[in-house]
Amino acid sequence: xxxxxxxxxxxxxxxRLYNMQTLRRAVQLLFFALFIYLFALTIGRTDSEGNLxxxxxxxxxFFFRIDPLVGLTTMIAARKTITILLLYxxxxxxxxxxxGRFFCGWICPLGTTLDAANSLFFKSRRSSTSKPxxxxxxxxxxxxxxxxTAAVFSAQAAYLFDPITIITRAMTxxxxxxxxxxxxxxxxxxxxxxxxxxxxxxGFFYGHQFFYRMNLVFFAIFIAIIAAEAYSRRFWCRNLCPxxxxxxxxxxxxxxxxxVGNTCIDCGRCIRECKMSAICxxxxxxxxxxxxxxxxxxxxxxxxxxxxxxxxxxxTYRIDTDMxxxxxxxxxxxxxxxxxxxxxxxxxxxxxxxxxxSSSPQLxxxxxxxxxxxxxDRCVRCSECMKVCxxxxxxxxxxxxxxxxxxxxxLVPKIxxxxxxxxxxxxxxxxxxxxxxxxxxxQHIFIGTAVIDRSQCIVWNGDKACLICEEYCSxxxxxxxxxxxxxxxxxxxxxxxGCGKCESACPIQPQAAIRVFxxxxxxxxxxxxxxxxxxx
Amino acid sequence: MSDKLSRRDLxxxxxxxxxAFVIGGCSSTKGGxxxxxxxxxxxxxxxPGKLAVGSEKDAGKSVRAAVAxxxxxxxxxxxxxxxxIKPNAxxxxxxxMAATTHPDVLLAVSELCKEAGAGxxxxxxxxxxxxxxxxxALTGLKKTADKAGVRIVAAQNxxxxxxxxxxxxxxxKSDEVLKDVLKADVFINLPKAKTHGETKxxxxxxxxxxxxxxxxxxHSNGLHQSIADFATAVRPDLTILDATRILLTNGPKGPGETxxxxxxxxxxxLVAVDAYGATLFGMKPEDIEHIRLAHEAKLGExxxxxxxVK
Numbered sequence: 069x070x071x072x073x074x075x076x077x078x079x080x081x082x083x084r085l086y087n088m089q090t091l092r093r094a095v096q097l098l099f100f101a102l103f104i105y106l107f108a109l110t111i112g113r114t115d116s117e118g119n120l121x122x123x124x125x126x127x128x129x130f131f132f133r134i135d136p137l138v139g140l141t142t143m144i145a146a147r148k149t150i151t152i153l154l155l156y157x158x159x160x161x162x163x164x165x166x167x168g169r170f171f172c173g174w175i176c177p178l179g180t181t182l183d184a185a186n187s188l189f190f191k192s193r194r195s196s197t198s199k200p201x202x203x204x205x206x207x208x209x210x211x212x213x214x215x216x217t218a219a220v221f222s223a224q225a226a227y228l229f230d231p232i233t234i235i236t237r238a239m240t241x242x243x244x245x246x247x248x249x250x251x252x253x254x255x256x257x258x259x260x261x262x263x264x265x266x267x268x269x270x271g272f273f274y275g276h277q278f279f280y281r282m283n284l285v286f287f288a289i290f291i292a293i294i295a296a297e298a299y300s301r302r303f304w305c306r307n308l309c310p311x312x313x314x315x316x317x318x319x320x321x322x323x324x325x326x327x328v329g330n331t332c333i334d335c336g337r338c339i340r341e342c343k344m345s346a347i348c349x350x351x352x353x354x355x356x357x358x359x360x361x362x363x364x365x366x367x368x369x370x371x372x373x374x375x376x377x378x379x380x381x382x383x384t385y386r387i388d389t390d391m392x393x394x395x396x397x398x399x400x401x402x403x404x405x406x407x408x409x410x411x412x413x414x415x416x417x418x419x420x421x422x423x424x425x426s427s428s429p430q431l432x433x434x435x436x437x438x439x440x441x442x443x444x445d446r447c448v449r450c451s452e453c454m455k456v457c458x459x460x461x462x463x464x465x466x467x468x469x470x471x472x473x474x475x476x477x478x479l480v481p482k483i484x485x486x487x488x489x490x491x492x493x494x495x496x497x498x499x500x501x502x503x504x505x506x507x508x509x510x511q512h513i514f515i516g517t518a519v520i521d522r523s524q525c526i527v528w529n530g531d532k533a534c535l536i537c538e539e540y541c542s543x544x545x546x547x548x549x550x551x552x553x554x555x556x557x558x559x560x561x562x563x564x565x566g567c568g569k570c571e572s573a574c575p576i577q578p579q580a581a582i583r584v585f586x587x588x589x590x591x592x593x594x595x596x597x598x599x600x601x602x603x604x
Numbered sequence: 605m606s607d608k609l610s611r612r613d614l615x616x617x618x619x620x621x622x623x624a625f626v627i628g629g630c631s632s633t634k635g636g637x638x639x640x641x642x643x644x645x646x647x648x649x650x651x652p653g654k655l656a657v658g659s660e661k662d663a664g665k666s667v668r669a670a671v672a673x674x675x676x677x678x679x680x681x682x683x684x685x686x687x688x689i690k691p692n693a694x695x696x697x698x699x700x701m702a703a704t705t706h707p708d709v710l711l712a713v714s715e716l717c718k719e720a721g722a723g724x725x726x727x728x729x730x731x732x733x734x735x736x737x738x739x740x741a742l743t744g745l746k747k748t749a750d751k752a753g754v755r756i757v758a759a760q761n762x763x764x765x766x767x768x769x770x771x772x773x774x775x776x777k778s779d780e781v782l783k784d785v786l787k788a789d790v791f792i793n794l795p796k797a798k799t800h801g802e803t804k805x806x807x808x809x810x811x812x813x814x815x816x817x818x819x820x821x822x823h824s825n826g827l828h829q830s831i832a833d834f835a836t837a838v839r840p841d842l843t844i845l846d847a848t849r850i851l852l853t854n855g856p857k858g859p860g861e862t863x864x865x866x867x868x869x870x871x872x873x874l875v876a877v878d879a880y881g882a883t884l885f886g887m888k889p890e891d892i893e894h895i896r897l898a899h900e901a902k903l904g905e906x907x908x909x910x911x912x913v914k
Contacts, residue, residue: 112735118698118742120735256763268761275736275760458735487734489696489742526824535802536823540732542696544854548801555802573732575820 088363088376092173096180103177106130107239108272112458112492120458120490120507123271129452131177131232132498134160137215137311138233138448141226142499144219145445150500161318168322169315172305173343173360178231178293182302183343185294204307205358209317209391210399212310217403222441223410225403227449227475229310234293237475240451241286241464245278252277278460279483302343305360316357325379326359328352332373338365415470423592428468431586432479432566434493435486435513436505439591440469446501449475453493453502459484461568462493479515481568481584482577486515488542488567505595511543512599516566517588518545518559524581527556537570537582546570546582557582562602564588644768644837645786649680653873653904655880655911659866663848667712670844670870673913676720680842681790683721688728688788689713690840691745692796692811693758695857696733699744702851702862705796707748709846709868713794714752725754726784729814736760759784765817772901773833775825780817781838793840793874797847797865797881799855802827805892806856807881808843808874809835832897835874839903843877845869847884875904876911 106128113123122128132138133156140157143150164171172179211229218225227233254260255267269275296303305312332351339347342365346358351374366374410416415427418440425431425440434453437443454462454477461484464475477493479486488510494502505513520537522528527535531554538546538557545563548555559582566584574580590598658670671677681687691705699706710727717725727749733739736758740746749756759765765780785791795811802823803810809831813819815838822830847867854860865884871877875898879889889895889906899906 112738114735114738114741116741116747118696118738118744120738256761261763265757269737269758275758458738484734487696487738489738490735532824533802533827534823535827536820538801539856542733542857544859573820575824577820 087367089367092361092363095174096183099175100177100180103131103235107236107244107455110452110456110496111272111274112456112490113271118489120487120492122456122492122495128496129450129498130156131236132448132450132452133157134175135230135232135311136161136164137212137226137230137314138498140314141215141219141224142446142448144216145222145224146442146499147222153499164315164319165321167324168319168359168361169312169357170324170361171315172309172312173362176231176311178235179302179305179360181235182294182297182304186297186301189294190298206391206395207307208309208313210395210402211308212313212317213396213399214403214406215310217400218407218410219403221404221407221411222445223407223472224445224448225406226310227447229308230448231304231309231311233448233450234290237286237449237451238290240455241280241283242290244455245280245283248273248278274458274460276460280454281463281480282466300345302360306344306358312360319357322356323378323380324361324376325356326354326365326374326376327379329373329375331371332369333371335370337368337370338374341365341368410470410472413471415467416472424586424589425469427470427473429585429587430478430480431465431468431473431589432481432516432568432584433589433591434462434477434479434502435510435515435565436491436494436503437515437591438501438503443501443591444469444472444476446499447473447476448499450498451475451477452496452498453477456492456496457484458490458492459487459572461485461572479566479568479584481571482580483572485569485572486510486565486567488569509595510567511563511565512595512602514565514588514590514598514602516568516584516586517561517564518566518568518570518582518584520557520559520582524576524579525557526576526581527554534575536573536575540569540573542567542569561588562604642766642768642786644770644781645788645791645839647791647839647841647872649841649872653871653876653911654913655869655871655873655876655908656913657880658868658870661866663706663708663846663866663868664712664715666848666866666868667709667844667870668716670868671713671716671842674842674870674872677716678720680792681717681720681722684723685721685789686787687717687722687725687790687792688782688784689717689725689754689792689794690729690785690811690815691727691794692814692846693729693740693743693745694732694814696739696742697858698742700849700862701858702796702798702849703856703858704743705745705794705846706848707744709844709848710745710794711748711752713792713844714749714754717790717792718752718754722790725752726788727754727756728759728782728784730759730782730817730819731814732819757784759815762817768837770833770837772836775829776822776833779821779834779837782815785815785838790842791840793843795843795845796851797845797884798851798858799853799860799885801855803831803892803894805878805882805885805887805895807878807895808840808845809878809894809898812838812840828893828897831894832901832903835898835903836901839874841872843869843871843874845871845877845881847881850884852885871908871911873904873908873911875899875906876908879906879908 110128112120136157139153215225344358346355417426462477463480465478494504526532545560568584570582571580656670656673658666660666695703697703766783795808800806847865852861878895882889
């Protein structure tokens with residue numbers, strides 16, 4: 069919307085270009101480009117010595133580190149201080165206290181996506197930013213308090229509503245694999261397969277096509293959040309985002325305020341332009357916790373009455389958070405209720421002293437994962453490990469880990485094994501739910517045990533000459549013995565790490581004759597104990 | 605502006621549909637256009653085979669000695685030829701673990717092909733361990749291929765393979781084989797001499813498994829017969845068996861006990877090369893079922909001594 073001064077002439081080009089809104093958009097795009105760049109860097113590359121690692125020593129989980137909601141809920145739920153999250157999160161918190169809720173308008177990649185979607189799809193459909201509803205606006209505070217309360221009771225729920233996890237999951241499950249498919253389709257045509265072989269294997273994708281479970285679910289969620297833009301601008305940020313709520317709460321004493329001078333002619337353009345409907349009936353007043361510093365109001369003001377500048381005066385802003393004591397108590401109740409339900413869900417029950425969950429025999433966690441209770445506290449279902457896993461074996465859980473473990477990573481060996489000489493998942497986990505480990509420690513990290521189903525195995529139940537499981541095993545855990553004139557496979561539990569290469573190789577699919585089961589999960593033992601046990 | 609579809613809209617829609625067909629159709633894993641099944645690949649030279657053993661101190665020298673005894677690489681590679689070299693690169697193992705073809709052997713073979721005037725040299729294998737980039741680096745083969753100035757490709761996409769008929773196969777009647785192998789002027793088989801859990805030994809015949817797509821089919825049909833069946837349709841022009849260091853136990857992947865034998869065996873008769881290789885492990889070639897079956901299918905001579913040149 070071009071700003072015109074009262075005489076009807078357009079503002080000079082220079083003014084239209086060099087203003088804070090342009091700067092904000094540039095910064096938004098820059099951070100979004102960084103987000104995409106870091107996502108592209110979340111891949112395994114091998115150096116000339118054969119070491120598999122991330123392409124650059126840059127933290128690919130940067131956006132999770134600066135997300136105070138992730139840091140807060142994880143540390144509360146796990147009852148541990150995670151230094152890296154503090155290191156990156158505290159500056160953001162301090163900056164927000166001083167400068168306000170700029171994160172939402174300048175940095176958040178989901179916010180940028182919503183702004184872009186608005187420009188691309190919804191601009192013509194809405195004439196104004198629709199009247200704000202104070203009731204729906206309070207939802208985000210309710211969600212925030214509920215999520216924090218659940219964390220206090222050791223139930224990680226931030227993953228459902230945290231914008232950084234949402235946009236990253238959208239990238240992994242909705243964007244990554246389909247984009248790869250389109251590029252690979254071009255690469256397999258007769259015309260391009262010789263001229264452009266890099267289309268099949270390059271720095272952005274592994275050499276084989278990736279697949280993800282439940283991608284339709286993540287697509288639906290992502291589309292719903294974007295489609296909400298059609299109803300009102302930044303619907304998600306206004307009404308549902310707990311991170312926005314948190315940042316809004318702590319920005320009460322922000323030094324950068326919106327001031328309206330005497331030249332205000334009550335035209336009301338700023339009210340219509342405000343993405344967050346932070347300006348209500350009186351253009352001179354605004355709701356500070358809602359302002360994301362997009363500078364749209366300053367841009368459209370015909371008399372330049374509006375300015376957003378550092379100021380100490382508190383005359384023109386309100387700090388309503390639409391949060392009453394009653395709502396806060398309700399939110400706490402929801403949080404407690406969620407935690408209680410999740411902890412008494414049948415799948416949460418563990419068996420015996422090993423802490424192995426009763427939820428599913430297919431609950432195979434990435435190597436280096438913390439024992440299940442703490443794993444579930446820390447895992448924010450960011451999907452970074454599922455993106456980086458070179459075999460595509462890490463997939464989001466549906467029921468395997470119970471409702472508490474929804475979307476947490478599990479290994480599905482028939483899709484891809486846990487590759488030997490690889491520790492990529494441990495390098496990208498933002499909350500260290502997957503603890504660091506060295507590649508040569510892997511033979512003593514037991515995530516499961518393979519079991520041969522003799523009724524299905526064509527050697528045991530057909531006398532065929534197969535033994536592909538014995539051939540492919542990286543750890544010498546499957547050996548053969550001649551029984552009744554045929555070499556037949558056996559599993560050595562002390563050597564089987566549960567990597568699943570055998571299951572992935574077995575010719576019987578999709579339910580292989582040799583399968584990895586969770587009873588071999590030895591996370592309740594320390595690394596030294598596991599090593600000692602395997603050698604005994 | 606009228607809401608009716610203009611000619612431009614219709615044209616755009618038509619082009620869009622065609623583009624969708626091109627992209628969508630090509631995204632099927634069969635890839636591109638599939639011609640009807642075709643014949644496999646037989647070696648160019650006919651008549652009795654030849655066999656030579658190089659046993660110098662240096663792996664490269666052994667290769668050169670063995671190939672020289674067969675008449676030199678120019679007996680196989682003509683100027684401008686498209687040469688395909690198939691090493692054993694399947695496993696993510698270091699060269700000294702003797703699970704994959706040693707880089708020094710690949711280097712020597714590549715150099716020999718270049719000296720003979722080869723036009724395009726492609727080193728290719730269908731890898732088993734993942735990710736393929738790591739496997740090629742760990743085995744040292746990527747570094748060596750780059751050093752020798754030859755292309756190296758991990759054939760992990762089904763679109764790189766094409767269906768062939770195996771009319772003489774008893775269990776295997778068709779298979780999907782690397783397109784590059786099928787259209788190569790010269791196909792050099794570069795196996796590693798190792799023990800194997802199922803087949804007892806893996807040498808040249810078994811190494812051919814890496815030029816086809818669906819390994820599971822061989823294992824589920826019956827591995828030994830499948831190996832012999834495949835060799836009726838696809839055979840290399842030259843087999844150079846890397847027996848510089850052999851894997852004695854826990855093959856084909858290891859880790860296991862290795863032995864420095866220091867030999868390289870070059871031959872045009874795949875069965876004879878394998879038969880010789882068996883003796884390095886103290887085994888009789890007739891006891892290795894796939895070698896016996898291949899011999900019975902008249903694919904080569906099991907009595908290698910008769911073909912020995914050097």
